[in-house]
Amino acid sequence: MSNEIFAQLIEGLGTFAFAISGVRLAASKKYDIFGALIVGFATAVGGGTLRDLLLGAPVFWLVAPRYLILTFVAMLFYIFFRRSVVRWGEAIMLFDTLGLAFFNMTGIKVALGLEASMFAAIIMGTITGTAGGVIRDVLIQEPPLIFQKKEIYAVACLLGGAVYAIGFYAQVNDILLQVVTISVVVAVRILSRMKNLTLPYAG
């Protein structure tokens, strides 16, 4: 399996996991299937969309219908297998973590490809990974999950971004550096979950 195909597979699984989280929360609010589809789609593509708008780049999903199709499949999957979804909670958490790590990496690369500064690139990585979840929570009228003292999430992206920046200036091989960056995000989130680490309250 080539690197390219591997990357697309991870991205697809991440999109699917993000879409499922949107569909699931929309369903819990008694939204109809159209509402669930839109909330799922906004969760899956919202981060990348905000990144593209802020960078002035073409919005990625307008030229690639697969994101909307994947969201539609995620919704059908949720509707038909929702008891299983509850049971498969840990698998979905893993996809979500992979999606977060991959989206973060994509955001950093897209920003650097547009000649943004490393500062902007790290922020764009974190936005790509996390803004979809914030938009989801605004659409279902709940206080955004990632702003609450529940788990380390956005900070995992920022740490991954910091590692990428150090490796970039140390001229580490880029493929290796991407693998390390993705691994850092995954490791930080999984370890913090296992150890119940959270950020302190703001006041």
Added chain:
Amino acid sequence: MSNEIFAQLIEGLGTFAFAISGVRLAASKKYDIFGALIVGFATAVGGGTLRDLLLGAPVFWLVAPRYLILTFVAMLFYIFFRRSVVRWGEAIMLFDTLGLAFFNMTGIKVALGLEASMFAAIIMGTITGTAGGVIRDVLIQEPPLIFQKKEIYAVACLLGGAVYAIGFYAQVNDILLQVVTISVVVAVRILSRMKNLTLPYAG
């Protein structure tokens, strides 16, 4: 009356109806007149604004003060005639339906004019017709109406978009096709309302 003037009249009535719905809900939340004006304006132009941002096009209302002026007139109208507004509920519903259908058509045409794919154009039509209402509901802190099992709304736009796409590839005369597309959206919404058709819950 020429086609151009007819189109502008419909667009104006749609803008007015969308603005009224924003002003009315803002007033029900005890917002002041400035708040009502902004919520009305966001309802009226929010869908087209999101479309323009996603397509990277100039934002339409910045070069055309008439949208803000129409919103202002809608607010004055609401303040002075609000008892009538309640009585004229069905007339406003009709304007709202015409606005939805016209905005959907405008969104499709704007996207195709910028060489977007037909897939993107259909989505842009639906966004132009419906995103203003979602922004309105976020600003008044209510779960978005169109995500709920109440009536067929966004799906009417998608059906209209599908009809437009079929006619487009079958090389139907464009003026005729636009009239048919607008009629489909209007018919789907009115029929679904008369028959109390709704989408099923997501879960």
Added chain:
Amino acid sequence: MSNEIFAQLIEGLGTFAFAISGVRLAASKKYDIFGALIVGFATAVGGGTLRDLLLGAPVFWLVAPRYLILTFVAMLFYIFFRRSVVRWGEAIMLFDTLGLAFFNMTGIKVALGLEASMFAAIIMGTITGTAGGVIRDVLIQEPPLIFQKKEIYAVACLLGGAVYAIGFYAQVNDILLQVVTISVVVAVRILSRMKNLTLPYAG
């Protein structure tokens, strides 16, 4: 002290005051320090970001890390001195008013610099001054403060914009005109607060 340095100082204090208001409200919602940082940042840069997106201009804070750094300092300041923050309420209100007035002026100048119409420039000034607070309130799930019958806020920007427009067409010296515009916004807000002036309800 040169004009340039004075302008940057006012902008810095305004950013700081806006960031503090976001951090403070996020803390009151039991958000963690990351959540408070993001809400503070969105409050401080949200208005200018929306302006840049609507105008199709490069987003200002991507090329200037100082806004994020200032927000971070504001958060630390809040965490360590929050009892004082309560006591210094009036000083923060003053910074907030200066920030509002300065952001309004910046928005007008940025829009005119991009050859927007005077109409669009006045709107962009008001958006630059006020949209950050609306985004803050959406993120903490509260009805936006500026839409409520509490104080004259956005209208102060609009009045400042009207004064700027009149002076612009009367060919008043631009530095003088900017000082007058900023003073009008500050004066309208402070006087309306002292006199408890508010806008009427919408219905």
